[in-house]
Each structure stands twice: as structure tokens, then as C-alpha cells.
Amino acid sequence: MRKREKLGIIRNYYPNAMTTIDSLNKLVDFIDDELDIDPSNVMLADSICSDDVNSIQYPSRALELLGPFKMGGLDGFPFTGLTGMGAFASHVPNDGAVFIYYGPHIGVTKTGIIGEINRHGQTKNSSCCGAAKGALKKLMANEIIEGNISEIDYQMNIIEQMLLRQKDRILTAPNPIFEATEVIYEAIDERINELVSRTEYHCKYVVLVGAILINSDTDMGSFTSTKRFDVIDLETNKRKSFLE
Numbered sequence: 565m566r567k568r569e570k571l572g573i574i575r576n577y578y579p580n581a582m583t584t585i586d587s588l589n590k591l592v593d594f595i596d597d598e599l600d601i602d603p604s605n606v607m608l609a610d611s612i613c614s615d616d617v618n619s620i621q622y623p624s625r626a627l628e629l630l631g632p633f634k635m636g637g638l639d640g641f642p643f644t645g646l647t648g649m650g651a652f653a654s655h656v657p658n659d660g661a662v663f664i665y666y667g668p669h670i671g672v673t674k675t676g677i678i679g680e681i682n683r684h685g686q687t688k689n690s691s692c693c694g695a696a697k698g699a700l701k702k703l704m705a706n707e708i709i710e711g712n713i714s715e716i717d718y719q720m721n722i723i724e725q726m727l728l729r730q731k732d733r734i735l736t737a738p739n740p741i742f743e744a745t746e747v748i749y750e751a752i753d754e755r756i757n758e759l760v761s762r763t764e765y766h767c768k769y770v771v772l773v774g775a776i777l778i779n780s781d782t783d784m785g786s787f788t789s790t791k792r793f794d795v796i797d798l799e800t801n802k803r804k805s806f807l808e
């Protein structure tokens with residue numbers, strides 16, 4: 565399938581989606597050309613779901629950057645918290661930058677089904693994001709208990725509580741898994757910005773890219789629908805959006 569056809573399927577749900585490879589290429593060029601920083605001095609941190617598909621579909625050009633530091637747990641929420649953010653902030657070269665890519669993920673199959681992907685060697689599709697779909701199923705069945713956060717399934721319980729707080733919005737939406745993913749994005753975006761504001765960096769810039777990461781079938785690859793592209797100049801503390 566040609567790239568144009570693949571994008572056609574994904575853009576039915578996410579009109580500004582690009583292949584993850586293209587969006588990373590653009591970002592690396594931006595850091596080099598606009599910020600005048602050698603990509604080898606950029607520390608990448610990602611806050612994306614632990615799902616193996618995200619390792620399988622990880623863009624190889626990311627290896628030109630330092631890292632990645634892995635902040636995300638289930639569906640990309642930054643579960644490593646302040647300690648994680650502080651840790652990699654202290655690993656960045658002084659003349660360099662921090663680049664944080666974050667967001668939930670969702671599957672779109674090449675037949676256009678949202679919330680699923682066809683994984684390598686499997687005849688049947690499986691859930692993507694499994695955690696978001698699991699929490700949504702419990703939400704629909706009224707099985708999420710307010711305030712229930714256990715040690716054995718801590719991350720999942722946090723996702724469940726997130727959806728419970730936006731129950732009506734999700735269940736009345738035309739596409740509940742799409743909407744649940746938007747809700748999770750908003751929670752991740754809010755938390756990442758809070759973590760950034762409470763962390764000290766000893767480098768030149770913090771680059772924030774918030775997105776919905778869209779996985780597809782093995783032969784389709786992955787896509788990115790960018791929602792935030794901010795650069796914080798740490799010398800002036802000014803923030804500028806570069807989202808087109």
C-alpha cells in the first residue's frame with residue numbers, strides 16, 4: 565500500500581496525521597536548523613504506552629538522539645513522575661535540549677477499524693490501547709469504583725479513574741474509544757506540563773510534542789497526530805508554539 569493510501573485511512577479519524585517517521589524527521593531537522601542544536605546533544609524522553617507495538621514501531625532515527633528515557637506506563641501516562649523527569653533532566657548536555665514526546669496511543673487497522681490492530685503473525689485483531697479499551701469496557705458496565713486504586717494494578721486503576729471523571733462525555737460521544745483517548749491525552753498533557761514546570765533543566769531548550777500516537781497493522785506502521793509543539797527557551801523562560 566502506498567503512503568498516500570495509508571494516510572487516507574488514518575486521516576478519516578485524525579486529519580493532521582503524518583507517519584511517525586516523517587514527523588520525527590521534521591522534528592530533528594527543526595532542532596538542527598531552527599534551534600541550532602546538534603541532534604546528538606538532545607535528550608529524548610518519551611511518555612508512551614509500554615505496549616510492545618510501540619517498541620516494534622519505534623522510529624530508528626530516534627537513535628540519533630540521546631535516550632530515550634522512558635516516562636510512560638499504561639497508555640503513556642507519565643508514571644515515573646517528578647523523579648523520572650528530574651532524573652533525565654540532569655542527564656542532558658549543557659549546550660543541548662530536552663525533547664519530550666508524549667501521548668496515548670490508539671490502533672486503526674488498514675480496514676479502518678479504530679481501537680484495534682492486526683499484530684505480526686496473528687489472524688485476529690487485538691485491542692490497542694488494551695488498557696484504554698479495558699477501562700472503557702468497565703466504564704460502560706459501571707464497574708469502576710470511585711477512588712479504587714490498588715497496588716497490584718496501580719496504573720490501570722489510575723486510567724480507570726481518569727475515564728470515570730469524564731464518564732458522560734465519553735459514553736455520549738459518537739465514538740467512545742476515540743473520546744476516551746482524547747480524555748487520556750488531556751490528562752497526560754496536563755501532567756507533563758506540571759512536571760516540566762516543577763523541574764530544573766541545565767540546558768538551552770525544552771521541546772514538548774504532545775500527540776495521539778496511532779498504531780496500525782504490521783505492514784502499515786505508525787502515525788502521529790500532533791496536538792502540541794512547544795519550545796521553551798530556558799534562558800528567557802519564554803514558550804512558543806510551532807504547531808502549524
Ligand SMILES: [Zn+2]
Binds near residue numbers: 696
Ligand atoms: Zn496501550
